[in-house]
Amino acid sequence: MAISLSLLLRPQLPAYTCRSCLIRISRASRRPISSKSAKDQKINTALPTSPARTRFAPSPTGYLHLGSLRTALFNYLLAKRTGGQFLLRIEDTDQKRTVPDAEQRLFDDLRWAGLQWDEGPEVGGPYGPYKQSQRSAIYKEHAQSLLASGNAYRCFCSAERLNHLAEHRHKLGIATDYDRTCASIAKEESDDRAHNGESHTVRLKVPDQYPTYKDLIYGTFRPLKKRGHVTETSYEDPILLKSDGLPTYHLANVVDDHLMKITHVIRGSEWMPSTPKHIAMYEAFGWTPPEFAHVGLLVDENGNKLSKRNFDTDITAFKEMEIFPETLTNFAALLGWSHREKSDVMDLQTLIQNFSLKFTKGNTTVTFGKMQFLQRKHALTRAEKGGPQLQEMVANVTGLLTSPDSPYQDWKSIVGSALPEDYITSIVAVDAENYTNANEFLYRNAFFFTPLRPFHKAPPVTTSSDIPMRAQMLSEIIEEDWNKENLMQKVREIVDGRAEGKAGSKDVYHYLRKTITGQEQGMRIFDVMVILGRGETLARLGME
Ligand SMILES: *[C@@H]1O[C@H](CO)[C@@H](O)[C@H](O)[C@H]1NC(C)=O
Ligand SMILES: *[C@@H]1O[C@H](CO)[C@@H](O)[C@H](O)[C@H]1NC(C)=O
Ligand SMILES: *[C@@H]1O[C@H](CO)[C@@H](O)[C@H](O)[C@H]1NC(C)=O
Ligand SMILES: CC(=O)N[C@H]1CO[C@H](CO)[C@@H](O)[C@@H]1O
Numbered sequence: 001m002a003i004s005l006s007l008l009l010r011p012q013l014p015a016y017t018c019r020s021c022l023i024r025i026s027r028a029s030r031r032p033i034s035s036k037s038a039k040d041q042k043i044n045t046a047l048p049t050s051p052a053r054t055r056f057a058p059s060p061t062g063y064l065h066l067g068s069l070r071t072a073l074f075n076y077l078l079a080k081r082t083g084g085q086f087l088l089r090i091e092d093t094d095q096k097r098t099v100p101d102a103e104q105r106l107f108d109d110l111r112w113a114g115l116q117w118d119e120g121p122e123v124g125g126p127y128g129p130y131k132q133s134q135r136s137a138i139y140k141e142h143a144q145s146l147l148a149s150g151n152a153y154r155c156f157c158s159a160e161r162l163n164h165l166a167e168h169r170h171k172l173g174i175a176t177d178y179d180r181t182c183a184s185i186a187k188e189e190s191d192d193r194a195h196n197g198e199s200h201t202v203r204l205k206v207p208d209q210y211p212t213y214k215d216l217i218y219g220t221f222r223p224l225k226k227r228g229h230v231t232e233t234s235y236e237d238p239i240l241l242k243s244d245g246l247p248t249y250h251l252a253n254v255v256d257d258h259l260m261k262i263t264h265v266i267r268g269s270e271w272m273p274s275t276p277k278h279i280a281m282y283e284a285f286g287w288t289p290p291e292f293a294h295v296g297l298l299v300d301e302n303g304n305k306l307s308k309r310n311f312d313t314d315i316t317a318f319k320e321m322e323i324f325p326e327t328l329t330n331f332a333a334l335l336g337w338s339h340r341e342k343s344d345v346m347d348l349q350t351l352i353q354n355f356s357l358k359f360t361k362g363n364t365t366v367t368f369g370k371m372q373f374l375q376r377k378h379a380l381t382r383a384e385k386g387g388p389q390l391q392e393m394v395a396n397v398t399g400l401l402t403s404p405d406s407p408y409q410d411w412k413s414i415v416g417s418a419l420p421e422d423y424i425t426s427i428v429a430v431d432a433e434n435y436t437n438a439n440e441f442l443y444r445n446a447f448f449f450t451p452l453r454p455f456h457k458a459p460p461v462t463t464s465s466d467i468p469m470r471a472q473m474l475s476e477i478i479e480e481d482w483n484k485e486n487l488m489q490k491v492r493e494i495v496d497g498r499a500e501g502k503a504g505s506k507d508v509y510h511y512l513r514k515t516i517t518g519q520e521q522g523m524r525i526f527d528v529m530v531i532l533g534r535g536e537t538l539a540r541l542g543m544e
Contacts, residue, residue, distance in 0.1 A: 045216075045357045048291075051084030052264045056110075056117070057253070059091045060102035063314030064109040066366070067268065067298050067306060070332040073351075074266045074295065074359075076115045077333070081355040087260060088120030090131040091253070093246050109315050113325050114348045119260075127260040132252050139247035142255045142285070143202045143240050151284035152240060154190045154200045155182040169234070177234040178203065202241040204250070204284070210276035211283055216264075216293035217359045223276050238277055250274065254281045262290050269294040269363075295336050296363040306366060322396065322437035324382070324389075327375045336364040344370075345377040375436050383432030390428070396438040397424050401449060408442065408449035414536050423448075423531070430527040447517045448531065452540050467511045470494045471541050474529075482534040484526045491526075516540045 054075035058068060079086040088110070092098055107122060119125025129135060146152035155178070157165075165179060183205060185193075194200060210223035240251035247255075257265065272294045282289040298306045318328050326347045334344055339354050346354065382389040398420050401411055415423045427445055428435065435441050442449065473494055477486050491512070495505045513525050516537060522528070529537045 045359075047078075047356060048082055048263065050082070050263075052078050052082045053085050053087065053260070053262050054079045054264050054266065055087035055089050055257070055260065055262050056115075057089040057091050057256075058106055059094060059097075060106065061094060061097040061099055063099075063102060063105050063316065065314045066318075066332060066335075069109075069113060069315060069328070070298070070335055071267060071295070072110060072115055073113070073329055073332050074293075074337065075264075077351055077355040078264055078266065078357070079118070080352045084263070085118040086115070087125070087262070088117035088130065089256060089260070090121060090133075091249065092131055092133045093249070093252055095133065105314075112319070113315070113329055115329075132247070132256065135252070135256070136246060138259070139251055139255055140241065140245060143247070143251060146204065146240070146281075146284055147202065149284065150205070152202050152204050153183050153185070154194055155203045155239070156185070156193060156198055156200045157182060175234050175236075178237050180235045180237065183235075183237075199243045201239045201243050203237040204240050204277070204281060206236050206238070206277060206280055207283075211279050213275065213279045213289065213292065215272075215275075216291055216357055217361060218272075218294065221276075236277060250277060250281065254278050254285075257290055258282070258285070258287050264291045264293065266293045266295060269296050293357065293359060295359055296361065298335060298366050299363045301365060301367065303363070303365075323371065323375055324378050327371065327378045330374050330378070331371045334370070335366060336360050345374060345381075347378070347381070372436055376433055379435035380432045383428050383435075390425070393435065393438070394421055394424050394428060397428070397441055400438050400442055408446065410451050411449040413451055414449065414532065416533075416535075426531050430523050430531070447519065448528075451536070452516070452518050465507070465511075466498060467494075467508055468515075468542065470497060471508075471512065471515075472543055474541065475538050475543050477534070479534050482530070484530055487526050487529055512541075515542075 056068075056072035056075050058064070058072075064072075076086045078084070090103060090106075092103070103121075110117070117123060119127065120130040132139075143152060147154070157178075162178075169175065169177070182190075182203075212220060212222045214220050238250050239248050241247055256262075275292055275294070279289050300306060315328065329348050329351065330344075330346055333346070333351050336359055337355075338358050338360060339346075339356070341354055379393065382393060400406060401408055401424070402420055411420070427448055428441075431441075431445060434444060471494060474487070474490055477490055491508065495502060495508050498504050498508075500507070509525060510520075513519065513522070513528075516525065516532070517528055532540075
């Protein structure tokens with residue numbers, strides 16, 4: 001299998017890390033979450049005592065999806081919890097892979113989710129520009145300073161040579177790193193060749209021993225000293241500037257995080273292998289690195305990374321399902337973060353107030369059942385709070401009901417002269433806890449929108465029963481008195497007047513429910529009778 005140069009240079013792929021580092025990473029992440037080893041307890045989950053500056057730094061090569069929303073959210077919550085700032089930075093150095101509308105969609109989707117950034121595109125800030133494509137000069141200047149200090153060197157190797165080297169090493173089964181051929185080129189020669197326009201990249205000269213650092217989730221990370229391969233020497237020496245003069249992820253990310261005064265970086269654990277290199281770069285610049293927290297990957301029940309096929313679609317899919325933004329942020333927050341509250345149901349403000357650095361180690365399995373649970377709970381909150389969020393739900397249900405292709409064409413005969421919005425609001429008030437989206441809501445409450453006359457002409461199986469006849473007593477309640485209290489009182493009279501007395505109350509309720517709603521169970525029957533109104537209720541009971 002040939003290893004292409006593009007594979008080697010692709011900035012998105014974490015490059016090879018010393019095997020011992022990887023082993024440490026995988027050991028750390030395989031440790032069960034519940035284990036309370038002495039080492040675990042040393043991990044400080046306390047919040048920083050000063051305001052945190054965090055960032056979300058997406059590439060406009062795709063849309064926001066569940067995994068990246070979660071990363072953005074954790075960074076947002078940490079900044080907000082500590083009274084700091086949340087930055088948005090667009091890492092658009094890979095112009096070839098840029099998707100034209102991705103940037104605008106990222107802005108829209110983050111705002112939809114409520115994650116407004118304090119500094120970044122469209123809002124500005126003191127450390128801009130916040131798009132990497134507009135910062136090329138800054139990266140060049142910093143690469144120069146590493147060249148000057150001897151922490152970086154120019155690499156004039158051709159693509160062919162590097163490809164060949166990689167293939168050769170691949171066959172030997174060793175890391176496809178660089179052999180440092182160009183590291184020994186004298187400074188004068190290197191300067192001359194560059195001056196004469198010879199194509200080159202700039203590489204970081206990584207130290208033999210990576211510095212120790214402390215991950216906020218995994219604890220102290222001590223990369224072991226690298227042992228050279230017996231026959232081949234291999235150096236990770238990542239490329240910082242590509243031959244076109246544009247930075248790689250490694251350089252741009254480190255320079256920007258420093259210049260933008262980022263204090264905490266919460267990112268996916270796929271970046272862990274690169275972190276020692278990044279820390280080495282901070283040291284080479286003489287800078288203090290930010291704190292790092294690497295959160296596990298989102299995986300499906302089979303342990304596979306979430307992909308388009310198993311729902312890690314861009315969040316448009318959730319919008320189309322009419323998942324509320326507060327449901328999605330609540331759901332995303334619970335993927336790898338834990339709290340001490342009694343309830344998992346939290347809106348964004350509550351998440352901020354409860355945020356901590358209590359993350360779980362290892363991958364997080366995503367199951368979507370929880371999302372429907374949260375959606376219903378947030379629907380209930382919307383209904384209880386009222387206001388624009390409730391109005392939006394009602395407007396969507398009303399829109400479907402009254403549309404020309406509504407499956408409930410007879411709704412007007414029930415709603416009468418009332419506004420459909422008011423009618424639907426009254427149903428939402430008693431059934432919000434079962435709301436998932438407008439369409440499902442209409443469907444599960446179809447009996448409110450379809451005139452039911454099942455028993456008018458054909459009496460029910462309980463013909464021999466006195467219940468249908470006694471139920472007629474409900475008509476004694478006049479229009480003005482048609483409310484819950486009076487209905488409960490009348491039904492009590494119906495029950496008490498029968499030979500069975502209280503023992504037969506179940507039969508009475510069952511008859512009423514079945515006749516009025518056509519269903520075996522559902523919301524409280526008194527609520528149904530009030531919402532349907534006197535005329536429709538009595539009609540369904542055969543009293544037209
Ligand atoms: C996390 O998931 C990825 C992708 O499926 C997998 O390669 C990795 O081994 C998993 N890590 C752990 C700690 O299970
Ligand atoms: C209402 O409908 C619009 C358009 O389909 C949708 O974008 C929005 O999410 C819906 N809102 C709610 C609360 O269902
Ligand atoms: C509706 O919500 C209530 C309250 O959570 C629940 O008890 C009931 O089972 C739900 N009904 C359906 C049909 O899901
Ligand atoms: C531990 C903690 O901060 N709990 C808070 C979570 O959010 C609720 C609602 O805002 C607060 O009342 C709790 O104190």
